[in-house]
Amino acid sequence: MAADPSRSAADAGAAAEAGDDRLLEVENLQTVFHTERETIRAVDGVSFGIAEGETLGLVGESGSGKSVTARSIMGLVDSPGELLPDSSIRFDGRELTGLSEKQYERVRGGGVAMVFQDPLSTLNPVYTVGNQIEEALSLHRGLSGMDATEKAIELLEDVGIPDAARRVSEYPHEFSGGMRQRAVIAMALACDPDLLICDEPTTALDVTIQAQILELLAELQEEHGLAILFITHDMGVIAEVCDRVAVMYAGEVVEQAPVVELFENPRHPYTRGLLRSIPSTQRGAERLETIEGEVPTPNAPATDCRFAPRCPEAFDACREVHPEAVPVATEGVDDHTAACLLYPEDEPREQAVDRHAGEAAQPHVGADDAGGDSR
Numbered sequence: 409m410a411a412d413p414s415r416s417a418a419d420a421g422a423a424a425e426a427g428d429d430r431l432l433e434v435e436n437l438q439t440v441f442h443t444e445r446e447t448i449r450a451v452d453g454v455s456f457g458i459a460e461g462e463t464l465g466l467v468g469e470s471g472s473g474k475s476v477t478a479r480s481i482m483g484l485v486d487s488p489g490e491l492l493p494d495s496s497i498r499f500d501g502r503e504l505t506g507l508s509e510k511q512y513e514r515v516r517g518g519g520v521a522m523v524f525q526d527p528l529s530t531l532n533p534v535y536t537v538g539n540q541i542e543e544a545l546s547l548h549r550g551l552s553g554m555d556a557t558e559k560a561i562e563l564l565e566d567v568g569i570p571d572a573a574r575r576v577s578e579y580p581h582e583f584s585g586g587m588r589q590r591a592v593i594a595m596a597l598a599c600d601p602d603l604l605i606c607d608e609p610t611t612a613l614d615v616t617i618q619a620q621i622l623e624l625l626a627e628l629q630e631e632h633g634l635a636i637l638f639i640t641h642d643m644g645v646i647a648e649v650c651d652r653v654a655v656m657y658a659g660e661v662v663e664q665a666p667v668v669e670l671f672e673n674p675r676h677p678y679t680r681g682l683l684r685s686i687p688s689t690q691r692g693a694e695r696l697e698t699i700e701g702e703v704p705t706p707n708a709p710a711t712d713c714r715f716a717p718r719c720p721e722a723f724d725a726c727r728e729v730h731p732e733a734v735p736v737a738t739e740g741v742d743d744h745t746a747a748c749l750l751y752p753e754d755e756p757r758e759q760a761v762d763r764h765a766g767e768a769a770q771p772h773v774g775a776d777d778a779g780g781d782s783r
């Protein structure tokens with residue numbers, strides 16, 4: 409597909425759908441939490457896809473909605489949270505939204521597994537590591553007795569735990585942090601998943617162990633053909649593990665691109681800010697740049713660019729028009745989009761703004777909105 413920046417966002421969507429080999433397809437995901445005072449729009453219209461065997465990185469500052477996105481896919485949003493009706497999550501061609509808890513359990517035990525930041529939140533302290541893996545094997549593969557134990561040992565070996573035959577009967581507290589996370593990964597593999605969701609799996613670990621776990625994930629991915637959704641706020645980790653990247657800000661995906669393209673040609677001012685804040689050994693002692701300000705917690709549908717208050721390139725329209733994802737590809741790259749009024753770059757600014765505002769050119773500001781709370 410040629411990269412033609414004059415195409416509309418809708419065309420780009422249709423093109424993406426044409427290559428319909430996506431294992432996971434998230435479309436217009438909206439996950440809200442009802443509190444007494446307000447409705448928090450934690451995930452607000454997020455769309456992305458992951459192909460078989462692919463790693464998609466989901467990156468953004470704290471509070472941008474990464475974990476809620478992951479939990480939504482896993483069917484783990486409980487009240488006061490809910491997915492709004494337009495949301496769609498298709499896995500292996502099957503719509504997951506609206507499944508019963510029982511049906512979802514089967515999805516979690518089969519196709520999709522998740523690894524969290526803190527292995528102790530997954531492991532039960534009163535059972536041996538082996539018991540817990542065997543439990544998963546019994547539930548999801550119908551193995552029991554010696555078969556389950558043997559398989560559990562094999563899985564522990566697969567994830568690089570030395571002396572697995574002995575360690576299978578140890579308790580989680582007898583494992584180091586890195587070994588615990590390996591055990592959790594073994595538990596996830598017990599379900600023989602096609603998609604592994606990793607939510608900051610290495611954030612709590614020291615740098616050496618972190619590198620080992622990332623390496624392990626890459627090996628397992630190759631062996632098992634796993635697709636991975638990798639959540640982190642660390643652009644350095646993104647560079648190491650991902651094929652494609654989606655950048656989240658305040659509940660929205662603001663930029664999406666293949667990883668090399670994103671690093672070489674970041675288009676959204678927020679992505680540029682994140683990239684400037686990567687610690688680099690070359691820059692050593694230099695002060696790390698951070699983006700000033702905080703991620704807002706959205707409580708109403710967006711009528712503006714949520715990043716505008718922190719954006720060095722914001723202009724008047726950014727406070728009045730909600731940006732849509734538009735193609736921003738460079739030559740030879742056809743799946744790079746950014747939701748920013750600066751684009752398409754080759755259009756006169758007014759025309760670009762109109763495009764984001766929609767053909768109907770609704771009055772985004774003025775009398776109608778005077779009473780509304782747009783933030």
Ligand SMILES: Nc1ncnc2c1ncn2[C@@H]1O[C@H](COP(=O)(O)OP(=O)(O)OP(=O)(O)O)[C@@H](O)[C@H]1O
Pocket residue numbers: 441448450468469470471472473474475476477488489641705
């Ligand atoms: N159970 C809940 N009730 C109310 N609000 C929630 C709930 N869970 C999450 N939120 C809100 O949703 C927003 C997104 O949270 P989320 O945990 O997805 O962020 P994140 O990008 O994963 O951040 P971090 O990098 O800190 O993990 C936050 O404003 C958070 O306060």
Ligand code: NI
Pocket residue numbers: 474475476607
């Ligand atoms: Ni999180």
